Amino acid sequence: GIQVEQSPPDLILQEGANSTLRCNFSDSVNNLQWFHQNPWGQLINLFYIPSGTKQNGRLSATTVATERYSLLYISSSQTTDSGVYFCAADFTGGGNKLTFGTGTQLKVEL
Amino acid sequence: SQTIHQWPATLVQPVGSPLSLECTVEGTSNPNLYWYRQAAGRGLQLLFYSVGIGQISSEVPQNLSASRPQDRQFILSSKKLLLSDSGFYLCAWSTKREPSYEQYFGPGTRLTVT
DSSP: OOOEEEEOSEEEEETTOOEEEEEEESSOEEEEEEEEEOTTOOEEEEEEOSSEEEEETTEEEEEEGGGTEEEEEEOSOOGGGOEEEEEEEEETTSOSOOEEOOOEEEEEEO | OOEEEEEOSEEEEOTTOOEEEEEEEESOSSOEEEEEEEETTEEEEEEEEEEETTEEEESSOSSOEEEEEETTEEEEEESSOOGGGOEEEEEEEEOOOSSOOOOEEOOOEEEEEO
16 A cells, blocks of 8 residues: 655754654655644645655755655754654656654754 | 634533534535544544435444534534544535645644543
């Protein structure tokens, strides 16, 4: 069946470090989104990126649709970056419904 | 700009009691609407989605139901709650722009069934 897998499941960084989060998906997609879930549970949209590369401040994302993966880069991490990062895919023919990965729990320490 | 509201923010209900969670969207018309549940802090699961008034699709068999009485209102209900219904419920909306539609999430309702 269709699957979205994220790695690593947990990550601890020192403030100022860089990191790469990976999302693998099992089939072709119409939509690939990255979210940050803050400690209050709010899902914040980071990127809508079915293909290509986008940057927003210290964050950037790249999706290689032909190889079925997406990467989220966090540079110069800050304690406010802590939380869970999810990728979610709308698979082609899936009817505009997102399938979520299980997330990467990030903790940034001073 | 568009805004999505959910209420209540938190809810504690006894087993066997009814449930009604409400979601409304402002600043857009004819959106797609979605209900997700998140258990144990990870992994959101799609429960229901709607492309229009009165049009509901269920993704998983369960003790819950959904209704869309107005264009920008989506309600999640249960007649009798189970312990397993506890979780964090999130509503989302998207436009109908082809080929796919970026989804935006509300603040969520944290439900504890005791």
